[in-house]
Amino acid sequence: MNAKVNNLDPVIFERQGVRLTRSQVEAFGREIEALRDEVMNDLGERDARYIRRLVKTQKSLELAGRGLLFLGVLPPAWLAGTALLSVSKILENMEIGHNVMHGQWDWLNDPGLDSSTYDWDNTCPAEQWKHSHNYMHHTFTNVVGKDRDVGYGILRLSDDQRWNPLYLAQPAYNWVLAALFQWGVAFHDLEYEKLLKGEKSWAEYRVQRRKIMKKVRRQVLKDYLLFPALAGPFFPLVFAGNLSANLTRNLWSYLIIFCGHFTEHAEMFTEQDIENESRGQWYLRQLLGSSNLEGGPLFHIMSGNLSHQIEHHLFPDMPSNRYREVAPRVREIAGRYGLHYNTGRLGRQFGTVLKRINRMALPDRLSRRPGRRANSAPM
């Protein structure tokens, strides 16, 4: 879609031959909003059944998994128990916890599925997650310096982040982050670099840290002491099973989440880009900064429907079971405006994430790239 330049309706977006004027961007935003309203007004019984059935399934899997681990002296039981517990933790963290804390299910008025009271089964306190994720990450998606999910304070994922020699090691320590992902998430909201720069007080930091440690203690006590102890002589087997389940969940959630914003064509933005950003521009940035994963229904559920990262970012509080239905329509709207809809299979998308991590490890002059942000334009 191209438009003539005119003073009243200037071109505010330009990428690879596609130019959109201000009014076109706003029209795009209105179409996205109309789609949102349509779905939100249609929520009802079947959505409620979906989430309740999912919670039941997850809790049953957890009970079965933990039960089987007590029989962990039999190798098949240990493997099955660990697998079930892994699946249950992934479901709880991703398709239930993450989405409930977004307020996707607040409309049910069910205190057990309410964003203001829900806490999830990992070491990150819900309250801090909601700040760093729902607010900072979702409002300032991919804005370097605002959205701390861009590299989590330790990785360099955009050339707008200043290079330093420590980043040379990021292709290696990236895997450490993957394995310890829940711990990275837990300490994420401490924003220690702000502390070092003096933008955050020590008092605030200490309060936050105390809350994190309280939750960490409970989680560690449960998975690494109480459940193993209940198994008596098989303590090490249950311990190992729980450790493996947490590790599996960490690796899987890392994989899905990194594919959501750091694939090859996912765009990064600067704080200047978002000055006086309109609602339409905000929607546009969500689309450009996110990338989807293709797969079957089970894959989507196991990814917490973050395989529909684009839809999730356009509609963070829409129940996730609806993303699969709206995705083709979002894609159709994007197509009409000539906008890139970033999607692909997991293997391919993650390959481009690794490429980015490796490339950004090097200083700008060493990383071979065609021009700085070839697609950069005022936005």
Place this chain on the structure above:
Amino acid sequence: MQSQVASSRHGLMRRLGRALTTPFDPEDYLALFDARHSAREIRARVMRVRRETDRAVTLELAPNRLWKPHRAGQYVMLGVDIDGARRQRCFSLSSAPHDPVLTVTVKANGGGGVSDHLVHRCRAGDLLTLSPAAGDFVLPDPAPERILLLSAGSGVTPVHSIVKSWLSSGQTGRLVWRHFERNYSSLLLGESLRELALDGRLDFRLVLSAEAPRDGDLAGRLDEHWLTGNGLTESGLTERAGSGRQQAVFACGPQGFLDTVIDWHGRHGAGPLFHERFQTTPAGGGEGGRMRFAHSGGEAPAEPGQSLLEAAEAAGLSPRHGCRMGICHTCKCRVARGRVRDLQNGESREVVDQEIRLCVHGADGDVELDL
């Protein structure tokens, strides 16, 4: 001593259970086997649905362990899922506290909401949620010896509970109860009323306004004339004017009914008056309105189209918030009661004890906020 040991063991088990299920509660897992289990809310299973009239039912409820016995005359907020979303409405409990089953009696109001759902679609085995029992429309302690009770329509339910409770607590005084109804087919709890009326300490009469009364029942409607004139005379109340001054009056019914009673009591009564209105009137429409802040005290106006967040900030408060565009849910705040407008879809709705996002809701009348 033994019970102390038992309770400390129970406490230990409970702590272990919580430690094993953190950040959830053991009840979240027990709910797989019986959905009534919850650590957060009172859930009750509907054991039986007794049809009172074609527009009313009495539900027999079996609540979970969080339920604490109510006092006769109190109400609960009953929650039921309609189209997936929980909706709530207040209902008086019709059973007495010591009754073996907990009951609420519900009349459909045709509004398509909670009452209609309960009357027409609720089945034995369904799950409901209950708030703790609340309300001051209860017998004082010690209970008065002599009480005049006046009820109309659905107002029969709390009065039924009060009378039943009074009679069974071995009181020696006397109750006079007049219940006002349009016709026989709209009468709730009829069978139980006949049973109660057999007790010599209760003088119960049904007063009908739109149908010819049958054996022993009266014709008429409650108005000033009935209260000051022959109504109460026929009821044998005015002859005891002297002692009547000391008797407590309990009244429950729609607003107009109560206004009449309150007005009459102000001029002729001397004893205490307890009354409860069972129909809520909307807080008023129009855009914009007044906000009342429950925590910080004070009031402030909310302009039409202004979000409650902006309005609260304009009033000098600084509510917790994030995106200011409805996506992050940081600014969720409880509304005790009031009418709000969803600024995203323009819908106006009545809110009682619910959390809303301040940044995408405006006032549409009076709103009481937990700020």
